[in-house]
Structure formats: C-alpha cells, structure tokens
Amino acid sequence: MSSDGPGKLLQFDFDGIRAATNGFADGRKLGQGGFGAVYKGTLSYGQHIAVKRLCRHSEQGDLEFKNEGELVAKLQHRNLVRFLGFCLKGNERLLIYEFVPNASLDHFLFDPNKRVHLDWERRYKIIGGIARGLIYLHEDSRLRIIHRDLKAGNILLDAEMNPKIADFGLARLFDFNETEGTTRRVVGTYGYMAPEYLMHGNFSIKSDVFSFGVLVLEIVSGKRNRLVRGGSSEEDLLTYVSISSVKLENRLIQ
Incomplete structure (x- = not known):
C-alpha cells in the first residue's frame, strides 16, 4: 500500500488484493452489480475488506471508478460505508471498502x-x-x-x-x-x-x-416496490399504499 501524502487516496497493491480475495474466487463473491462484482478479502495483517472489481472493458466502469473514488474518499459518516482506497493495474480497477458483515x-x-x-x-x-x-x-x-x-x-x-x-x-x-x-x-x-x-x-x-x-x-x-397482490388486482407498492390510504381515510370519515 502507498499514499502520496496527507489527503491523498490510499493505493493498494494489486497482487496483495488478489491474494486477499483468493484470486477473486467465486466463493469470496459478495454480490454482482451492473458495473462489476464485489468480493470479500482478508489482508495479510487480518483486516477484512470488501473489494469492488469493476468491469474491465466498460466505459461506464471508467466513469464510475473515478466518480466513486473521488466522492467517497471525501465523505466520513457512521451511516456511510467507509472507503479505504483503490487499486489500478493495467485494465484492472478496484475500489476497496470496509467489510460490512451483514450484507445488504x-x-x-x-x-x-x-x-x-x-x-x-x-x-x-x-x-x-x-x-x-x-x-x-x-x-x-x-x-x-x-x-x-x-x-x-x-x-x-x-x-x-x-x-x-x-x-x-x-x-x-x-x-x-x-x-x-x-x-x-x-x-x-x-x-x-x-x-x-x-x-x-x-x-x-x-x-x-x-x-x-x-x-x-x-x-x-x-414488500418490494413492484407488483403486489391487492384483492383481485395487482399493482405496484406505491399505488397499493396510496389506494389503501384513501380507503382507510374514507372509512374514518364515515
């Protein structure tokens, strides 16, 4: 790991991250998103991390890497996931976060x-x-x-x-x-x-x-905000709640 000085992002060594995730093994995968996969890793000194490996041939991935790294590095709050650093090697782009054990x-x-x-x-x-x-x-x-x-x-x-x-x-x-x-x-x-x-x-x-x-x-x-069954019909959650609220209000008025 290295840093260019105070306030600079921490850059991780690719080989170290690859070893920490057991070569980005499927068994270490925490999830898959539109821009790439997230893996659980364990650094040599025992710290658990979450590694976001961006798709290697995606222009959106390039934009996301720059955007997410620059933004999240400046944010510190107990209700935001903590950003630890990044890794760049060839067409590999990795974002490293604190590991949050209970998933999403x-x-x-x-x-x-x-x-x-x-x-x-x-x-x-x-x-x-x-x-x-x-x-x-x-x-x-x-x-x-x-x-x-x-x-x-x-x-x-x-x-x-x-x-x-x-x-x-x-x-x-x-x-x-x-x-x-x-x-x-x-x-x-x-x-x-x-x-x-x-x-x-x-x-x-x-x-x-x-x-x-x-x-x-x-x-x-x-319930997810998608089609949910409400009586004899199906509607999304927002519509279902809205209609149910109107019905309840009418009953209270009566």
Whole structure:
C-alpha cells in the first residue's frame, strides 16, 4: 500500500488484493452489480475488506471508478460505508471498502427466514440511520451529493445492524448554491426513481427523498416496490399504499 501524502487516496497493491480475495474466487463473491462484482478479502495483517472489481472493458466502469473514488474518499459518516482506497493495474480497477458483515438490507428484508431479525425497533433504527446519512450527504458534509440510486440493495448492515449507505458510482456532486440538475442519461433503479427524474432527467435532493420514501415503505411492509397482490388486482407498492390510504381515510370519515 502507498499514499502520496496527507489527503491523498490510499493505493493498494494489486497482487496483495488478489491474494486477499483468493484470486477473486467465486466463493469470496459478495454480490454482482451492473458495473462489476464485489468480493470479500482478508489482508495479510487480518483486516477484512470488501473489494469492488469493476468491469474491465466498460466505459461506464471508467466513469464510475473515478466518480466513486473521488466522492467517497471525501465523505466520513457512521451511516456511510467507509472507503479505504483503490487499486489500478493495467485494465484492472478496484475500489476497496470496509467489510460490512451483514450484507445488504434486501438480504434481510425480503427473505422470509432472515426478516425475523428485523423487529419494529430495529426497522425504526435502520430508517433513522439512513435518514441521518442522507442529511449528511445533502446538508452537513463539505460537499452536497445526490446519491441517485438509493435502494435496499445499497444499504449495508454492520455487525450491530446499523445501516450504511453504499455504492456512489451514480452520485452527482453539487455546489451549495446549486439545488438541481438535468441529465439526458437517466440512470438508477426503476421503482425508486422520482417521476421528474425518470421522465425528464431532472434530479435534486428531492429525488433522493423520493427514493428514501419508497425505501421506508419497503422496510415497513417487507414488500418490494413492484407488483403486489391487492384483492383481485395487482399493482405496484406505491399505488397499493396510496389506494389503501384513501380507503382507510374514507372509512374514518364515515
């Protein structure tokens, strides 16, 4: 490992990371995303790490590598996954993070067996932690950052089940006098995107707040935001909740 000085990113040795992940063995794989795979590694002195190995022939991977490394290195908060450094060798691009032992929130939330670990007190704690992480990104850090891909799969849980926001490959940086942006390339995960972003490419803090709202509904209901059965019909979770709320309100009025 090496660093060019204070404030510089830590650069890891590729051979060391390859050894730490047992040659990027399938048995060490923690997950697979659109830009590459994530592996569990153990450094020579015993520290566990998570290694994001970006696709070697993807232009999006190049952009994500630069974006995620530069952004996350400047962020420090207990509800954000901690970035340790990077590794570059030929067409290999690796991002190294702290290892978060309980994987992502979706592994618990949507698994019939694991969801029993999420009682109401713990779900409330997870929602609060995610909210604090978002406030830091939007208001309290030196930078204003829009995540743009907030979802259950990008919320990691540590040993005490505290949430940590992860995966900043699609994030956008704002000056503090900026409040919104526009893009022709809409990226993210369907079901979590705000309508103005999905249809017109307009994104802002409100876009992340919309995604957070979807995530809260998923945490409370234990259902994904996709087609769910409601009586004799099927609808997405947001529509189902909206219709159910109207029905409840009508009953209370009556």
